[in-house]
Amino acid sequence: MNKTMPAIFFGHGNPMNAVTDNAFAKSWEGIGAKIPTPKAILCVSAHWYLPETAVTAMPSPRTIHDFGGFPKKLFDVQYPAPGAPDLAGRVKDLLVPASVGLDTQWGLDHGTWSVLCRVFPKANIPVVQLSIDERQPPSFHYEMGRKLACLREQGVLIIGSGNIVHNLQAYAWGEEPVEPYDWAVRFDKKVRTLVTDGNDRQLIEYEKLGKDARLSIPTPEHYLPLLYILALRRKNEPVTFPVEGFDGGSMSMLAVQFG
Numbered sequence: 001m002n003k004t005m006p007a008i009f010f011g012h013g014n015p016m017n018a019v020t021d022n023a024f025a026k027s028w029e030g031i032g033a034k035i036p037t038p039k040a041i042l043c044v045s046a047h048w049y050l051p052e053t054a055v056t057a058m059p060s061p062r063t064i065h066d067f068g069g070f071p072k073k074l075f076d077v078q079y080p081a082p083g084a085p086d087l088a089g090r091v092k093d094l095l096v097p098a099s100v101g102l103d104t105q106w107g108l109d110h111g112t113w114s115v116l117c118r119v120f121p122k123a124n125i126p127v128v129q130l131s132i133d134e135r136q137p138p139s140f141h142y143e144m145g146r147k148l149a150c151l152r153e154q155g156v157l158i159i160g161s162g163n164i165v166h167n168l169q170a171y172a173w174g175e176e177p178v179e180p181y182d183w184a185v186r187f188d189k190k191v192r193t194l195v196t197d198g199n200d201r202q203l204i205e206y207e208k209l210g211k212d213a214r215l216s217i218p219t220p221e222h223y224l225p226l227l228y229i230l231a232l233r234r235k236n237e238p239v240t241f242p243v244e245g246f247d248g249g250s251m252s253m254l255a256v257q258f259g
Contacts, residue, residue: 003036003155004152005038005152005155005156006152006258007157007257008157008158008159008256008258009159009229009256009257010162011162011163011252012046012110012114013247015074015110017118018074018114018115018117024243024247027243028115028119029121030242031242032118032120035157037125038155039155040087040155040156041120041125041126041156041157042127042151042156043108043127043129043130043159044129044130045112045129045132045225046111046166046222046225047109047110047111048111049131049221050133050134051135052101052135053131054100054102054131055088055091055092055128055130056083056088056103056108057088057103058083058085058107059082059085060080060083061083061106061127063107063108063113064106064110066110079123081113081116081123081127082124083127088102088128094147094148095144106129107129109129115161132224132225138205138227139204143231144231146231148228152259158228160225162221162223163251163252164188164222164223164226165184165216165246165252166216166222166223166251166252167215167218172248180246180249180250181250183211183216187209187212187215192241192254195239198233200231203226203227206223216252229258234258238258239256241254242257243255
């Protein structure tokens with residue numbers, strides 16, 4: 001019998017975390033050392049946000065450097081994990097009646113590889129990405145997550161990669177650490193409380209949470225991966241927050257782990 005895999009939301013933050021030995025990267029490495037080795041990984045990344053639902057189905061997904069203005073060493077990073085066309089097919093079947101395309105063009109964007117290169121640096125575990133359909137409301141994404149829950153029993157590690165607080169207009173670009181904004185701290189704390197209490201409805205209806213939510217989530221793509229992970233929680237399953245803190249004042253690096 002397969003051991004039930006955890007389900008984890010990662011705040012991935014600045015892609016430089018992939019090549020910087022900071023507290024966030026070290027915490028990701030610690031997670032990889034503690035959890036069981038999965039048979040495969042399914043990732044919902046903020047950076048595959050488009051008007052359709054698709055799942056990567058190629059045997060060898062490319063490493064996508066979907067950013068600009070960073071040092072060459074970041075562009076040199078490759079994460080040559082194999083794909084898993086069989087898992088892609090299972091995901092497609094589980095998500096019926098949603099229409100899910102089997103994609104052979106995308107690959108692994110930095111929402112996926114910048115985290116996984118620290119969690120599983122050998123890149124020897126098959127990885128599949130699931131897109132976020134930008135046309136759909138938050139409740140749709142939560143229900144999609146629920147349909148994937150059985151994969152946890154089949155040795156699949158399901159991760160969401162985004163940021164609970166992600167406001168680039170307020171982000172302090174530079175090497176010096178800055179104090180997080182008050183609204184960012186309040187919203188981060190609010191989300192933690194709601195997750196701990198199992199109040200999924202308010203987390204799905206985050207737009208009703210007021211000004212702090214509007215500042216923290218000016219666009220939804222970095223928040224929505226959290227809903228997939230919330231939906232995977234088993235009854236009475238404890239939650240931990242293995243990574244905490246802020247980057248640039250306006251980006252929460254909080255990780256949420258079930259199991």
